[in-house]
Amino acid sequence: MACNNHRRLRAFKRWMKSQSIQHSDALDLLIQPQDQQLWVKALCDIHEGDLIATIPKHACLTVKSSAARRLIEDFHLEGYMALSVALMYEKSLGQQSPWFGYLQLLPDRNPNVPLLWSLDEIDELLLGTELHKVSLHSGLTLDPCDVCDLRQTVKEDKALVYEDWKACIMPFVESAPIRLNPDDFDLEQYFAAKSLISSRSFQIDDYYGFGMVPLADLFNHKTDAEDVHFTSVSSHSESDTDASENIEDPTDDHQNGDSLFENQNESNVTSPEDDFSADDTSSSTTEILEMIMVRDVKAGSEVFNTYGSMGNAALLHRYGFTEPDNPYNIVNIDLDLVLQWSSSVFSSRHTRSRLSMWKRLHHAELPGQEIDYFEISSDGEPEVELLKLIFIILLPEKAYNEFHKSEVALIPNKKGIILGEISETNKKLLLTESVRDALLSLADIRERCYGLRSMEDDVEALKACPVTNMKLYHSLVLRISERRIIEKLRAYSSATSAGVRLLNVCNGSTLGKKLRKR
Ligand SMILES: C[S@@+](CC[C@H](N)C(=O)[O-])C[C@H]1O[C@@H](n2cnc3c(N)ncnc32)[C@H](O)[C@@H]1O
Numbered sequence: 001m002a003c004n005n006h007r008r009l010r011a012f013k014r015w016m017k018s019q020s021i022q023h024s025d026a027l028d029l030l031i032q033p034q035d036q037q038l039w040v041k042a043l044c045d046i047h048e049g050d051l052i053a054t055i056p057k058h059a060c061l062t063v064k065s066s067a068a069r070r071l072i073e074d075f076h077l078e079g080y081m082a083l084s085v086a087l088m089y090e091k092s093l094g095q096q097s098p099w100f101g102y103l104q105l106l107p108d109r110n111p112n113v114p115l116l117w118s119l120d121e122i123d124e125l126l127l128g129t130e131l132h133k134v135s136l137h138s139g140l141t142l143d144p145c146d147v148c149d150l151r152q153t154v155k156e157d158k159a160l161v162y163e164d165w166k167a168c169i170m171p172f173v174e175s176a177p178i179r180l181n182p183d184d185f186d187l188e189q190y191f192a193a194k195s196l197i198s199s200r201s202f203q204i205d206d207y208y209g210f211g212m213v214p215l216a217d218l219f220n221h222k223t224d225a226e227d228v229h230f231t232s233v234s235s236h237s238e239s240d241t242d243a244s245e246n247i248e249d250p251t252d253d254h255q256n257g258d259s260l261f262e263n264q265n266e267s268n269v270t271s272p273e274d275d276f277s278a279d280d281t282s283s284s285t286t287e288i289l290e291m292i293m294v295r296d297v298k299a300g301s302e303v304f305n306t307y308g309s310m311g312n313a314a315l316l317h318r319y320g321f322t323e324p325d326n327p328y329n330i331v332n333i334d335l336d337l338v339l340q341w342s343s344s345v346f347s348s349r350h351t352r353s354r355l356s357m358w359k360r361l362h363h364a365e366l367p368g369q370e371i372d373y374f375e376i377s378s379d380g381e382p383e384v385e386l387l388k389l390i391f392i393i394l395l396p397e398k399a400y401n402e403f404h405k406s407e408v409a410l411i412p413n414k415k416g417i418i419l420g421e422i423s424e425t426n427k428k429l430l431l432t433e434s435v436r437d438a439l440l441s442l443a444d445i446r447e448r449c450y451g452l453r454s455m456e457d458d459v460e461a462l463k464a465c466p467v468t469n470m471k472l473y474h475s476l477v478l479r480i481s482e483r484r485i486i487e488k489l490r491a492y493s494s495a496t497s498a499g500v501r502l503l504n505v506c507n508g509s510t511l512g513k514k515l516r517k518r
Pocket residue numbers: 036037038039110112199200216217218219220221222318319320321322
């Protein structure tokens with residue numbers, strides 16, 4: 001297998017030459033012996049500003065460049081579906097495809113992308129994480145029978161991919177004016193293509209849309225510490241206005257900070273001839289992608305790209321891996337969980353009226369923006385809207401009635417707070433003792449989503465995890481990174497803050513004592 005992979009890599013290098021894809025002699029393309037993953041190494045010191053590769057755009061596998069373009073456009077397929085068909089079509093051509101030398105290097109699928117996991121694996125490995133959300137029905141009771149609207153992100157993805165295949169890909173194959181082998185476009189092939197596209201496709205430009213970019217897709221990702229940037233050197237000048245329509249992705253997943261190619265003015269970039277001694281077989285400079293170093297890299301080190309600023313849930317979802325210390329990790333607390341907590345303390349009526357007051361306030365500030373979850377940042381800070389909602393829920397009846405009339409709420413030092421004037425910068429004003437207690441309760445409720453295995457169990461399991469079990473490894477990293485944020489939320493909620501007098505909003509009692517339902 002290792003020997004085969006080396007042969008494939010050599011064939012890919014020959015293919016790159018045939019396509020005028022060039023890279024500097026300072027780069028080596030290698031295969032990791034442990035997992036057969038490809039990576040890019042610096043053979044000598046490389047410096048910021050060095051142009052290290054050029055890729056003609058026509059060498060990228062896109063809908064526009066594929067031989068299936070007409071079929072795809074005539075059938076009005078767009079976005080991911082269109083690119084998946086282009087990829088499956090080119091694969092089905094075998095050696096006849098102009099991309100054979102590239103496709104033979106790629107794995108058949110990316111098995112670490114959760115879209116390809118079994119339902120049991122999803123339930124077992126992702127339980128409680130942002131990729132396995134279970135949100136309660138918006139009803140306000142706690143009866144488990146009311147849990148009727150389960151939203152489970154990856155499972156939902158799987159169902160949607162199946163529906164797309166049945167509704168669009170199957171009819172496409174059946175009605176194509178040329179004979180297509182249904183086996184090349186079956187459900188399994190479609191899932192495989194989706195996993196490759198999700199983890200290897202990049203935005204190219206308005207004309208080509210997004211697609212598979214040979215060579216560029218061999219660079220691994222490092223958050224906030226990338227060595228190389230991609231530049232799309234100018235675009236087609238014709239009025240191909242239909243091009244951008246084709247790249248629109250119904251799930252909008254592709255807009256998520258992963259535009260690796262910065263559109264730059266041609267005059268801003270170094271000419272490829274400046275850096276390459278190889279024969280100049282490249283096409284017009286208006287038609288190439290350039291890879292330019294953005295920092296120095298020492299000989300022997302890996303050269304990293306960045307796929308964008310994403311937390312571990314997004315990285316695992318799209319690319320099938322996580323990072324141990326990712327500063328973009330977040331945990332969300334669903335609105336339904338807040339309502340669940342409120343209903344366990346107050347009557348349903350109370351919760352409903354406080355919720356609608358918060359919504360009114362929120363819509364007045366940000367019209368048309370619905371919130372159904374609240375973000376807890378990587379350092380455990382809840383977003384201000386969560387604090388406002390909790391604050392409103394906890395206002396004693398008298399203060400609430402006042403607030404209803406004047407939109408001014410009194411805090412214990414008798415100063416008035418205008419909630420509309422509280423923002424992320426001064427949100428600590430809302431951190432009364434009761435609000436802190438409520439945050440602790442919410443941390444407990446969110447933590448229970450992870451099931452019976454404790455954080456310590458997860459940490460032990462990660463230590464014992466075999467390096468080959470990537471699904472287990474990355475799901476444990478995700479669980480642990482999320483649970484660490486919940487720990488930080490607890491610390492944030494427990495910390496006493498100078499200048500904020502503790503508020504006893506509950507008429508002499510604290511929320512530690514369970515309140516009677518009204
Ligand atoms: C665009 S490809 C990068 C090249 C890839 N290593 C290969 O063998 O072709 C993206 C895939 O590489 C792997 N990858 C990239 N960066 C990684 C990282 N920092 N840690 C682990 N895997 C990574 C993941 O499997 C991801 O889906």
